[in-house]
Amino acid sequence: xxxxxxxxxxxxxxxxxxxxxxxxxxxxxxxxxxxxxxxxxxxxxxxxxxxxxxxxxxxxxxxxxxxxxxxxxxxxxxxxxxxxxxxxxxxxxxxxxx
Amino acid sequence: xxxxxxxxxxxxxxxxxxxxxxxxxxxxxxxxxxxxxxxxxxxxxxxxxxxxxxxxxxxxxxxxxxxxxxxxxxxxxxxxxxxxxxxxxxxxxxxxxx
DNA sequence: CATCTATTTGGCTATTTGGCAAAATAGAAG
DNA sequence: CTTCTATTTTGCCAAATAGCCAAATAGATG
Numbered sequence: 001x002x003x004x005x006x007x008x009x010x011x012x013x014x015x016x017x018x019x020x021x022x023x024x025x026x027x028x029x030x031x032x033x034x035x036x037x038x039x040x041x042x043x044x045x046x047x048x049x050x051x052x053x054x055x056x057x058x059x060x061x062x063x064x065x066x067x068x069x070x071x072x073x074x075x076x077x078x079x080x081x082x083x084x085x086x087x088x089x090x091x092x093x094x095x096x097x098x
Numbered sequence: 099x100x101x102x103x104x105x106x107x108x109x110x111x112x113x114x115x116x117x118x119x120x121x122x123x124x125x126x127x128x129x130x131x132x133x134x135x136x137x138x139x140x141x142x143x144x145x146x147x148x149x150x151x152x153x154x155x156x157x158x159x160x161x162x163x164x165x166x167x168x169x170x171x172x173x174x175x176x177x178x179x180x181x182x183x184x185x186x187x188x189x190x191x192x193x194x195x196x
Numbered sequence: 197c198a199t200c201t202a203t204t205t206g207g208c209t210a211t212t213t214g215g216c217a218a219a220a221t222a223g224a225a226g
Numbered sequence: 227c228t229t230c231t232a233t234t235t236t237g238c239c240a241a242a243t244a245g246c247c248a249a250a251t252a253g254a255t256g
Contacts, residue, residue, distance in 0.1 A: 047214095072230090080188075089178060
Protein backbone atom coordinates (compact mmCIF):
# COMPACT_ATOMS: atom_id res chain seq x y z
CA UNK A 1 0.00 0.00 0.00
CA UNK A 2 1.34 3.47 -0.85
CA UNK A 3 2.46 5.40 2.20
CA UNK A 4 0.28 8.50 1.86
CA UNK A 5 -2.77 6.40 1.08
CA UNK A 6 -1.95 4.15 4.00
CA UNK A 7 -1.76 7.10 6.36
CA UNK A 8 -5.14 8.33 5.21
CA UNK A 9 -6.79 4.97 5.80
CA UNK A 10 -5.09 4.47 9.15
CA UNK A 11 -6.55 7.77 10.31
CA UNK A 12 -10.00 6.98 8.91
CA UNK A 13 -9.97 3.51 10.42
CA UNK A 14 -9.13 4.96 13.83
CA UNK A 15 -12.22 7.16 13.75
CA UNK A 16 -14.45 4.39 12.45
CA UNK A 17 -13.09 2.03 15.07
CA UNK A 18 -14.03 4.52 17.76
CA UNK A 19 -17.60 4.35 16.50
CA UNK A 20 -17.62 0.55 16.29
CA UNK A 21 -19.25 -0.26 19.63
CA UNK A 22 -22.94 -0.42 20.52
CA UNK A 23 -22.54 1.70 23.64
CA UNK A 24 -20.56 4.33 21.79
CA UNK A 25 -23.16 4.48 19.03
CA UNK A 26 -25.81 4.99 21.68
CA UNK A 27 -23.75 7.78 23.22
CA UNK A 28 -23.13 9.45 19.86
CA UNK A 29 -26.80 9.32 18.96
CA UNK A 30 -27.73 10.72 22.33
CA UNK A 31 -25.23 13.57 21.99
CA UNK A 32 -26.70 14.31 18.59
CA UNK A 33 -29.78 15.58 20.38
CA UNK A 34 -28.04 17.57 23.10
CA UNK A 35 -24.96 18.09 25.24
CA UNK A 36 -24.97 15.57 28.08
CA UNK A 37 -23.00 15.03 31.29
CA UNK A 38 -21.29 11.72 32.10
CA UNK A 39 -23.67 10.68 34.87
CA UNK A 40 -26.65 11.15 32.59
CA UNK A 41 -24.95 9.02 29.97
CA UNK A 42 -24.24 6.38 32.62
CA UNK A 43 -27.99 6.22 33.39
CA UNK A 44 -28.74 5.89 29.71
CA UNK A 45 -26.11 3.23 29.06
CA UNK A 46 -26.45 1.30 32.31
CA UNK A 47 -22.76 0.36 32.66
CA UNK A 48 -20.36 1.33 35.42
CA UNK A 49 -19.44 5.00 35.22
CA UNK A 50 -15.77 4.15 34.75
CA UNK A 51 -16.73 2.14 31.70
CA UNK A 52 -18.72 5.03 30.29
CA UNK A 53 -15.82 7.35 30.97
CA UNK A 54 -13.53 5.06 29.00
CA UNK A 55 -15.93 5.01 26.07
CA UNK A 56 -15.95 8.79 26.13
CA UNK A 57 -12.16 8.81 26.13
CA UNK A 58 -12.14 6.65 23.03
CA UNK A 59 -14.56 9.02 21.31
CA UNK A 60 -12.57 12.06 22.43
CA UNK A 61 -9.29 10.62 21.19
CA UNK A 62 -10.90 10.06 17.82
CA UNK A 63 -12.02 13.68 17.77
CA UNK A 64 -15.70 12.73 17.71
CA UNK A 65 -16.69 14.45 20.93
CA UNK A 66 -15.49 17.31 23.11
CA UNK A 67 -16.26 18.33 26.67
CA UNK A 68 -17.13 21.58 28.40
CA UNK A 69 -16.99 21.95 32.17
CA UNK A 70 -19.80 23.58 34.09
CA UNK A 71 -19.29 23.41 37.85
CA UNK A 72 -18.79 19.81 38.77
CA UNK A 73 -20.22 18.53 35.52
CA UNK A 74 -18.53 17.80 32.23
CA UNK A 75 -20.86 18.26 29.32
CA UNK A 76 -19.96 16.24 26.27
CA UNK A 77 -21.02 17.19 22.77
CA UNK A 78 -20.66 15.87 19.23
CA UNK A 79 -17.99 17.65 17.21
CA UNK A 80 -19.14 16.29 13.88
CA UNK A 81 -22.83 15.33 13.69
CA UNK A 82 -22.40 14.15 10.11
CA UNK A 83 -20.65 10.97 11.25
CA UNK A 84 -24.03 9.45 12.03
CA UNK A 85 -25.49 10.06 8.60
CA UNK A 86 -24.49 6.71 7.19
CA UNK A 87 -26.30 4.74 9.87
CA UNK A 88 -29.37 4.59 7.66
CA UNK A 89 -27.33 3.13 4.86
CA UNK A 90 -25.94 0.46 7.13
CA UNK A 91 -29.42 -0.46 8.30
CA UNK A 92 -30.24 -1.59 4.77
CA UNK A 93 -27.45 -4.20 4.69
CA UNK A 94 -28.30 -7.88 4.84
CA UNK A 95 -25.90 -9.68 7.15
CA UNK A 96 -24.53 -12.94 5.78
CA UNK A 97 -23.39 -14.73 8.89
CA UNK A 98 -24.40 -12.71 11.91
CA UNK B 99 -30.17 0.34 27.35
CA UNK B 100 -33.55 -0.71 25.94
CA UNK B 101 -33.45 -4.10 24.27
CA UNK B 102 -34.70 -3.17 20.79
CA UNK B 103 -32.42 -0.14 20.69
CA UNK B 104 -29.54 -2.28 21.89
CA UNK B 105 -30.11 -4.81 19.14
CA UNK B 106 -30.08 -2.08 16.53
CA UNK B 107 -26.78 -0.65 17.76
CA UNK B 108 -25.19 -4.09 18.09
CA UNK B 109 -25.96 -4.73 14.46
CA UNK B 110 -24.74 -1.31 13.34
CA UNK B 111 -21.58 -1.62 15.39
CA UNK B 112 -20.81 -4.99 13.79
CA UNK B 113 -20.89 -3.44 10.32
CA UNK B 114 -18.89 -0.39 11.37
CA UNK B 115 -16.36 -2.63 13.09
CA UNK B 116 -15.90 -4.56 9.86
CA UNK B 117 -14.95 -1.28 8.19
CA UNK B 118 -12.62 -0.23 10.99
CA UNK B 119 -9.32 -1.39 9.54
CA UNK B 120 -6.98 0.42 7.12
CA UNK B 121 -6.64 -2.59 4.85
CA UNK B 122 -10.36 -3.15 4.71
CA UNK B 123 -10.98 0.51 3.91
CA UNK B 124 -8.48 0.20 1.09
CA UNK B 125 -10.28 -2.90 -0.18
CA UNK B 126 -13.70 -1.26 0.06
CA UNK B 127 -12.51 1.82 -1.80
CA UNK B 128 -10.93 -0.32 -4.46
CA UNK B 129 -14.11 -2.35 -4.91
CA UNK B 130 -16.04 0.88 -5.24
CA UNK B 131 -14.36 1.31 -8.61
CA UNK B 132 -14.75 -2.24 -9.87
CA UNK B 133 -15.16 -5.92 -9.06
CA UNK B 134 -11.77 -7.39 -8.13
CA UNK B 135 -10.33 -10.85 -7.57
CA UNK B 136 -8.46 -11.78 -4.39
CA UNK B 137 -5.01 -11.98 -5.97
CA UNK B 138 -5.37 -8.50 -7.40
CA UNK B 139 -6.36 -7.22 -3.97
CA UNK B 140 -3.34 -8.99 -2.48
CA UNK B 141 -1.08 -7.06 -4.87
CA UNK B 142 -2.79 -3.83 -3.90
CA UNK B 143 -2.65 -4.48 -0.16
CA UNK B 144 0.74 -6.16 0.00
CA UNK B 145 -0.11 -8.61 2.79
CA UNK B 146 -0.13 -12.40 2.63
CA UNK B 147 -3.03 -13.68 0.58
CA UNK B 148 -4.44 -15.54 3.57
CA UNK B 149 -4.57 -12.27 5.46
CA UNK B 150 -6.40 -10.59 2.59
CA UNK B 151 -8.79 -13.52 2.41
CA UNK B 152 -9.56 -13.14 6.09
CA UNK B 153 -10.24 -9.44 5.68
CA UNK B 154 -12.66 -10.30 2.88
CA UNK B 155 -14.39 -12.80 5.14
CA UNK B 156 -14.90 -10.08 7.73
CA UNK B 157 -16.39 -7.79 5.11
CA UNK B 158 -18.57 -10.59 3.73
CA UNK B 159 -19.89 -11.52 7.16
CA UNK B 160 -20.86 -7.92 7.70
CA UNK B 161 -22.74 -7.95 4.40
CA UNK B 162 -20.49 -5.30 2.87
CA UNK B 163 -19.17 -7.39 -0.01
CA UNK B 164 -20.24 -10.40 -2.04
CA UNK B 165 -18.35 -12.71 -4.40
CA UNK B 166 -18.98 -14.14 -7.85
CA UNK B 167 -16.98 -17.04 -9.22
CA UNK B 168 -15.59 -16.96 -12.74
CA UNK B 169 -13.39 -19.97 -13.49
CA UNK B 170 -10.70 -20.11 -10.84
CA UNK B 171 -11.24 -16.54 -9.76
CA UNK B 172 -13.56 -15.12 -7.17
CA UNK B 173 -14.59 -11.59 -8.01
CA UNK B 174 -15.58 -9.51 -5.01
CA UNK B 175 -17.88 -6.51 -5.22
CA UNK B 176 -19.38 -3.89 -2.90
CA UNK B 177 -22.96 -4.58 -1.93
CA UNK B 178 -23.61 -1.12 -0.57
CA UNK B 179 -21.44 1.65 -2.06
CA UNK B 180 -23.08 4.23 0.20
CA UNK B 181 -21.08 3.02 3.21
CA UNK B 182 -18.10 5.00 2.00
CA UNK B 183 -19.97 8.28 1.73
CA UNK B 184 -19.06 9.53 5.16
CA UNK B 185 -15.31 9.24 4.60
CA UNK B 186 -15.19 12.90 3.62
CA UNK B 187 -16.89 13.87 6.83
CA UNK B 188 -14.36 11.91 8.86
CA UNK B 189 -11.50 13.59 7.04
CA UNK B 190 -12.53 16.91 8.54
CA UNK B 191 -12.15 15.70 12.13
CA UNK B 192 -9.31 16.95 14.28
CA UNK B 193 -7.85 14.11 16.28
CA UNK B 194 -7.14 14.97 19.92
CA UNK B 195 -4.54 12.39 20.87
CA UNK B 196 -3.60 10.41 17.79
C1' DC C 197 -8.03 -40.05 -12.26
C1' DA C 198 -3.97 -36.48 -11.31
C1' DT C 199 -2.55 -31.91 -11.39
C1' DC C 200 -2.71 -27.01 -11.37
C1' DT C 201 -4.37 -22.50 -9.69
C1' DA C 202 -7.01 -19.44 -6.73
C1' DT C 203 -8.68 -19.14 -2.43
C1' DT C 204 -9.92 -20.48 2.33
C1' DT C 205 -9.06 -22.53 6.78
C1' DG C 206 -6.43 -23.90 10.96
C1' DG C 207 -2.90 -23.18 14.19
C1' DC C 208 0.00 -20.29 16.51
C1' DT C 209 1.51 -15.85 18.90
C1' DA C 210 1.44 -11.09 20.15
C1' DT C 211 -1.49 -7.33 20.92
C1' DT C 212 -5.72 -4.90 21.90
C1' DT C 213 -10.21 -4.47 23.99
C1' DG C 214 -14.17 -4.09 27.39
C1' DG C 215 -15.68 -4.44 31.79
C1' DC C 216 -15.68 -3.85 36.84
C1' DA C 217 -13.83 -2.24 41.23
C1' DA C 218 -10.70 0.54 43.77
C1' DA C 219 -7.91 4.48 43.98
C1' DA C 220 -6.82 9.05 42.28
C1' DT C 221 -8.01 13.68 40.63
C1' DA C 222 -10.35 18.24 39.71
C1' DG C 223 -13.04 21.70 40.95
C1' DA C 224 -16.88 23.55 44.12
C1' DA C 225 -18.21 24.71 48.55
C1' DG C 226 -18.05 24.91 53.56
C1' DC D 227 -7.56 23.37 54.46
C1' DT D 228 -11.37 19.75 54.44
C1' DT D 229 -15.03 17.74 52.40
C1' DC D 230 -18.11 16.65 48.77
C1' DT D 231 -19.31 15.39 44.02
C1' DA D 232 -18.36 14.22 39.27
C1' DT D 233 -15.19 12.13 36.63
C1' DT D 234 -10.88 9.81 35.29
C1' DT D 235 -7.20 6.54 35.89
C1' DT D 236 -5.16 2.15 37.20
C1' DG D 237 -5.04 -2.71 37.72
C1' DC D 238 -6.65 -6.87 36.53
C1' DC D 239 -8.62 -10.62 33.51
C1' DA D 240 -11.11 -12.83 29.76
C1' DA D 241 -12.08 -12.47 25.08
C1' DA D 242 -11.27 -10.90 20.45
C1' DT D 243 -8.09 -9.51 16.69
C1' DA D 244 -4.34 -9.40 13.08
C1' DG D 245 -0.79 -11.47 10.96
C1' DC D 246 2.04 -15.23 9.07
C1' DC D 247 2.80 -20.00 7.55
C1' DA D 248 1.22 -24.51 6.41
C1' DA D 249 -2.42 -27.39 5.12
C1' DA D 250 -6.90 -28.00 3.00
C1' DT D 251 -10.39 -27.07 -0.49
C1' DA D 252 -12.87 -25.98 -4.94
C1' DG D 253 -13.01 -25.85 -9.67
C1' DA D 254 -10.63 -26.12 -14.14
C1' DT D 255 -7.97 -28.75 -17.18
C1' DG D 256 -5.19 -32.56 -19.00
